[in-house]
Amino acid sequence: MHMADALLSPAVGATMWVASGALLAFSARQLRERGEDHLVPLMGVLGAFVFAAQMINFAIPATGSSGHLGGGLLLAILLGPHAAFIVIASVLTVQALFFADGGLLALGANIFNLGVFPCFIAYPLVYRLVAGAAGSPGRIVAGSVAAAVVGLQLGSLAVVCQTVASGISSLPFGSFLLLMQPIHLAIGVVEGLATAAVVLFVRRARPDLLAPPPVPAAAAAPEPGMLRPLVAGLAVAAVAAGGVLSWFASSQPDGLEWSIERVAGEEGLPEAGTGVHGALAALQDRLSFLPDYGLPADAQPEVPEAAADAAWPVVDPGTSLAGVVGGAITLCMVWLVTLLMRRRR
Amino acid sequence: MSHHIVEARDLRYAYPDGTPALCGVSFRIHHGEAVGVVGANGAGKSTLLLQLNGLLEPASGEVRIGDVALSRNTRAQVHRSVGFVFQDPDDQLFMPTVFEDVAFGPLNLGLSEDEVRARVTSALETVGCPQLAGRAPYHLSGGEKRAVAIAGVLAMTPSILVLDEPSAGLDPAARRRLIGLLGSFTHTRIIATHDLDLVLEVCSRVLVMHQGELRADGEPRRIFSDVTLLARCGLEPPLGWQAALPVPR
Amino acid sequence: MSHIDAALRDLRSLESLARRDTPLAQVDPRAKLVATLAFIVAVVSFDRYTVAALLPFAAYPAVLAAMAEVPWRLLVRKLLIAAPFAVMVGLFNPLLDSAPQLVLGSIPVSGGWLSFASILLRFALTVSAALVLVATTGLYPLCVALGRLGVPWVFTNQLLFLFRYAFVLGGEASRMATARLLRANGRPLRLASYGPLVGHLLLRSLERAQRVHQAMVARGFDGRLRSHRQLRWTARDSVFVLGWCGFFLLARSVNLPQWLGEVAGA
Numbered sequence: 001m002h003m004a005d006a007l008l009s010p011a012v013g014a015t016m017w018v019a020s021g022a023l024l025a026f027s028a029r030q031l032r033e034r035g036e037d038h039l040v041p042l043m044g045v046l047g048a049f050v051f052a053a054q055m056i057n058f059a060i061p062a063t064g065s066s067g068h069l070g071g072g073l074l075l076a077i078l079l080g081p082h083a084a085f086i087v088i089a090s091v092l093t094v095q096a097l098f099f100a101d102g103g104l105l106a107l108g109a110n111i112f113n114l115g116v117f118p119c120f121i122a123y124p125l126v127y128r129l130v131a132g133a134a135g136s137p138g139r140i141v142a143g144s145v146a147a148a149v150v151g152l153q154l155g156s157l158a159v160v161c162q163t164v165a166s167g168i169s170s171l172p173f174g175s176f177l178l179l180m181q182p183i184h185l186a187i188g189v190v191e192g193l194a195t196a197a198v199v200l201f202v203r204r205a206r207p208d209l210l211a212p213p214p215v216p217a218a219a220a221a222p223e224p225g226m227l228r229p230l231v232a233g234l235a236v237a238a239v240a241a242g243g244v245l246s247w248f249a250s251s252q253p254d255g256l257e258w259s260i261e262r263v264a265g266e267e268g269l270p271e272a273g274t275g276v277h278g279a280l281a282a283l284q285d286r287l288s289f290l291p292d293y294g295l296p297a298d299a300q301p302e303v304p305e306a307a308a309d310a311a312w313p314v315v316d317p318g319t320s321l322a323g324v325v326g327g328a329i330t331l332c333m334v335w336l337v338t339l340l341m342r343r344r345r
Numbered sequence: 346m347s348h349h350i351v352e353a354r355d356l357r358y359a360y361p362d363g364t365p366a367l368c369g370v371s372f373r374i375h376h377g378e379a380v381g382v383v384g385a386n387g388a389g390k391s392t393l394l395l396q397l398n399g400l401l402e403p404a405s406g407e408v409r410i411g412d413v414a415l416s417r418n419t420r421a422q423v424h425r426s427v428g429f430v431f432q433d434p435d436d437q438l439f440m441p442t443v444f445e446d447v448a449f450g451p452l453n454l455g456l457s458e459d460e461v462r463a464r465v466t467s468a469l470e471t472v473g474c475p476q477l478a479g480r481a482p483y484h485l486s487g488g489e490k491r492a493v494a495i496a497g498v499l500a501m502t503p504s505i506l507v508l509d510e511p512s513a514g515l516d517p518a519a520r521r522r523l524i525g526l527l528g529s530f531t532h533t534r535i536i537a538t539h540d541l542d543l544v545l546e547v548c549s550r551v552l553v554m555h556q557g558e559l560r561a562d563g564e565p566r567r568i569f570s571d572v573t574l575l576a577r578c579g580l581e582p583p584l585g586w587q588a589a590l591p592v593p594r
Numbered sequence: 595m596s597h598i599d600a601a602l603r604d605l606r607s608l609e610s611l612a613r614r615d616t617p618l619a620q621v622d623p624r625a626k627l628v629a630t631l632a633f634i635v636a637v638v639s640f641d642r643y644t645v646a647a648l649l650p651f652a653a654y655p656a657v658l659a660a661m662a663e664v665p666w667r668l669l670v671r672k673l674l675i676a677a678p679f680a681v682m683v684g685l686f687n688p689l690l691d692s693a694p695q696l697v698l699g700s701i702p703v704s705g706g707w708l709s710f711a712s713i714l715l716r717f718a719l720t721v722s723a724a725l726v727l728v729a730t731t732g733l734y735p736l737c738v739a740l741g742r743l744g745v746p747w748v749f750t751n752q753l754l755f756l757f758r759y760a761f762v763l764g765g766e767a768s769r770m771a772t773a774r775l776l777r778a779n780g781r782p783l784r785l786a787s788y789g790p791l792v793g794h795l796l797l798r799s800l801e802r803a804q805r806v807h808q809a810m811v812a813r814g815f816d817g818r819l820r821s822h823r824q825l826r827w828t829a830r831d832s833v834f835v836l837g838w839c840g841f842f843l844l845a846r847s848v849n850l851p852q853w854l855g856e857v858a859g860a
Contacts, residue, residue, distance in 0.1 A: 002679055029746070035817055040815075043755070048755075048756050051763070059782030087756075090753045168712075169686065170709065171687075196789075322856045325859065327646040327851040334652050337656070341661055400808045424813070441734035441758065501814070
């Protein structure tokens with residue numbers, strides 16, 4: 001699931017950019033030090049492969065839905081974590097630029113969610129352990145599914161954390177988590193099976209590509225080399241999370257206080273239920289679901305009074321109206337300017 | 346000039362799975378010669394070509410380009426004098442624009458910016474495509490891709506050109522332009538192809554490969570007249586020589 | 595499979611828009627990149643209930659699209675395709691947040707609907723800005739700009755190679771999928787045949803990578819990609835960046851539609 005610009009606050013977006021950017025720079029340096037020039041075209045072509053393979057869907061029996069490869073785990077199996085991370089980051093970048101998947105601010109978060117977890121956590125810590133160096137078909141399937149599930153669960157957890165920390169969506173942490181994790185459990189199983197199907201085919205057709213470990217130079221010291229980026233990644237993630245939370249807390253006190261007030265206000269509804277406030281609040285509850293309903297004529301004059309109640313933000317109908325009129329004027333002006341520019345040419 | 350001579354001495358090569366691909370191939374090609382290499386699929390043409398540029402190392406035998414015996418150490422040096430045009434131009438056109446792609450080789454030679462620019466312009470003019478410089482490779486037609494791939498190799502100013510299936514996948518007009526272009530070169534040319542008519546028009550000599558061996562070496566008209574030889578090697582006489590097909594009514 | 599071809603067509607159409615000679619194509623890609631990032635940060639920095647104050651920001655993608663003659667229909671189509679996640683998550687806001695935030699004439703509007711509208715507007719603005727950036731710049735100049743701004747060349751090269759071979763491998767994938775479809779007699783693609791299909795595509799990709807590497811080595815590749823492409827920052831680029839950033843600052847600090855509305859009302 002791609003994170004979107006529209007749901008991110010600048011603080012969270014920037015933090016994820018820093019985290020992903022640091023890991024990209026780190027991975028790029030690792031590759032440069034290895035100095036294997038065949039990796040340049042290999043990574044490029046495999047990025048294009050993932051891009052193309054993501055568009056081939058297979059049917060999932062008895063569900064009526066279809067699945068496809070995400071590719072992060074498969075890339076890690078073929079290329080090792082560093083190269084795979086750069087490749088998956090490039091795929092996400094092209095998708096953000098050309099298909100508007102996510103957006104530019106959210107790209108940092110998306111690279112983190114869909115790149116770091118499969119490449120630096122799911123592959124070394126789950127796939128390698130379960131599938132082993134020269135795994136049997138059964139272990140490859142088990143390893144792929146387990147690794148894909150772990151990677152996607154972490155990824156969707158990260159989406160939830162980023163969304164909630166940004167405070168644009170009203171979804172509370174718990175409900176959003178309950179919404180996201182089961183969906184991604186299913187997506188993870190599908191991703192794991194698809195990865196295993198491709199790995200098993202390659203294992204039969206060209207076993208030399210899979211074992212011994214795919215990138216020879218990395219095989220010399222895989223474990224310490226694997227651990228360092230992991231520790232670095234986790235450290236960055238921890239610092240990032242801390243930064244986000246503190247920034248959020250300091251820059252959005254109004255938002256936090258407001259939501260607390262709102263909760264308190266709703267709890268207090270039964271007491272105020274007899275007053276104008278309560279009646280209107282009940283009405284508003286309905287109205288917010290059915291916005292096209294007109295307000296009963298007799299309630300109209302009371303609205304400003306109720307809206308001005310301390311429990312809710314001060315709303316001045318005059319101000320709102322000016323906003324609407326001004327908004328319309330603004331859009332007309334933008335439209336006119338662009339029209340003129342197009343005409344002139 | 347002796348460094349234009351291409352010489353193969355008892356070349357042998359087997360694929361990683363053990364299938365023999367070249368079984369003792371020897372020949373000597375002189376400066377300015379245009380030599381066709383023909384044979385059925387799997388006869389060893391492409392393997393032979395890759396050996397000539399050091400992209401594959403022979404199991405035994407030797408390739409000499411002029412005075413230089415091809416080895417890991419001399420490979421970079423040989424790449425400057427032997428230009429290789431791949432069968433699929435998409436494999437060769439990997440840079441974002443035609444200009445960048447043709448400039449790729451000269452930039453790797455460490456030439457100055459002006460020199461690179463001059464070489465790119467001249468190479469694109471030679472193949473008749475200066476107007477394509479700013480285009481992206483995926484915007485080109487098959488014939489344009491082929492021409493640009495050749496320009497990319499010409500920009501390295503090689504003395505020897507090796508081309509793998511240059512007319513494959515071209516429409517008749519593009520093929521005609523390619524034949525004109527190949528005929529105009531003064532380089533030593535080694536052309537692997539299934540297009541025997543192209544060999545007739547461009548080449549003064551032909552090597553016939555079959556099952557990893559060199560079965561014939563000589564003047565194209567003489568060799569293509571030997572119907573038994575051609576049949577044994579899985580080939581047919583040039584289409585231009587075959588009787589016109591009856592037009593169905 | 596037609597949607598692969600459609601995706602490739604989309605890639606190609608945005609990229610060919612960028613290759614036309616428009617006034618915007620002359621602007622340094624770094625200037626466009628910096629201005630677009632400033633735009634996105636300004637847009638997402640608003641409070642969750644902001645709607646009206648976001649509207650002036652539409653000027654940036656709209657003016658750029660007009661200057662570069664980017665077709666509206668292309669932008670709108672891409673916006674609609676990309677919308678689902680933001681819309682899905684945003685749709686919960688009206689359900690969860692029903693406290694009235696403002697009154698339109700006589701109709702109170704809940705915070706949920708306001709923030710939902712805000713999410714949609716942010717989405718449309720940020721995504722169209724990114725699309726316009728690509729459509730007026732192109733991936734290659736963008737990668738050169740990224741490289742000059744300090745992004746490792748391993749990554750910018752990777753983007754260019756990926757983009758280049760997306761067309762080649764996308765074409766192969768599309769042909770393989772079509773060939774399967776023609777003989778599938780209406781049966782869906784199951785995992786059992788998905789593995790070999792995608793596996794074949796992978797093996798062909800790996801072989802191609804090997805040939806591309808050979809072609810690079812044959813032309814002197816030693817592990818470093820060299821570029822002759824130079825960027826020249828001119829006064830016009832400074833004006834572009836400063837002008838737009840000034841506008842973003844103004845629109846961020848003053849609620850322009852509010853002001854306009856009050857002036858119109860007075």
